Amino acid sequence: MPTPHYGQPRYRAIAEELRERIESGAIPPGALLPTESILTAEFRASRGTIRQAIAVLREAALVVTEHGRGTYASLRPKVGRAVTGGRAEARPQEVAADPELAALFSVEVGTALVEHQSIDRRDGVVQAVVRTYRLLRPNQ
Amino acid sequence: MPTPHYGQPRYRAIAEELRERIESGAIPPGALLPTESILTAEFRASRGTIRQAIAVLREAALVVTEHGRGTYASLRPKVGRAVTGGRAEARPQEVAADPELAALFSVEVGTALVEHQSIDRRDGVVQAVVRTYRLLRPNQ
């Protein structure tokens, strides 16, 4: 079998399909995904490709994998706009760069950065807090 | 050849070695890393293993790979010296809630949260750093 992946690679297509199942609730939060072996059979793909697909979901924090156990659907599907009141507030503010941010932005520790904070709530309960950091004035 | 990986897997050891070369300046910022083919010969490892090692560096934002071109060392500063617990960037990571996060999540200050950091970069230059915080155990 050749390797035709015009446009979308197989592993991404498979990741999409699995993402659908998770976000739709077909695979409920906390539940185990089918084993790599089963997915291999279902999608008629090699195990490496299946693992690549799962890696995409892991990167997206949609699943968590445990050695010898399996891969679980994350307890936190869809962070996006919940139809019911998942509104996010923003609050620009200047903060001092911690060592890691300083290294990333190539500035001195303590340099002022702009912090943008948004909050994802569901039914009034804070689900996630997102902080975005940028330079006051981009260098380079 | 068997696959003994007591403790450290091969690909992580190779990633460590390459990380050394980058952080020491042996591979200066912006420079191309040796091709996968060359690394395969040097480390006597399969291409898959080399690619896995490079994936680790990519995850740590130490390199950027471009299709058909090669893998570049990131333009990040060698400031990453002070290693006072300052990890380059482990992916999902547990951190202690600061007062503001603690208030938002309704937990005690210092409670462990999961931090996920992603970096938006253009041409190797960091544009923005996004940190997302969530509870370890979502308490509905």
Place this chain on the structure above:
DNA sequence: AGAAATTTGTCCGTATGTATC
């Protein structure tokens, strides 16, 4: 402009190691 070489991307099949049940 076009062809070839180079380099990374995707995919397969197999084998073995390690963790969990």
Place this chain on the structure above:
DNA sequence: AGATACATACGGACAAATTTC
């Protein structure tokens, strides 16, 4: 101990993007 499931590693083949000639 045995079975199950994920992790690591190898080798081969072809696709796609880039560079070189």
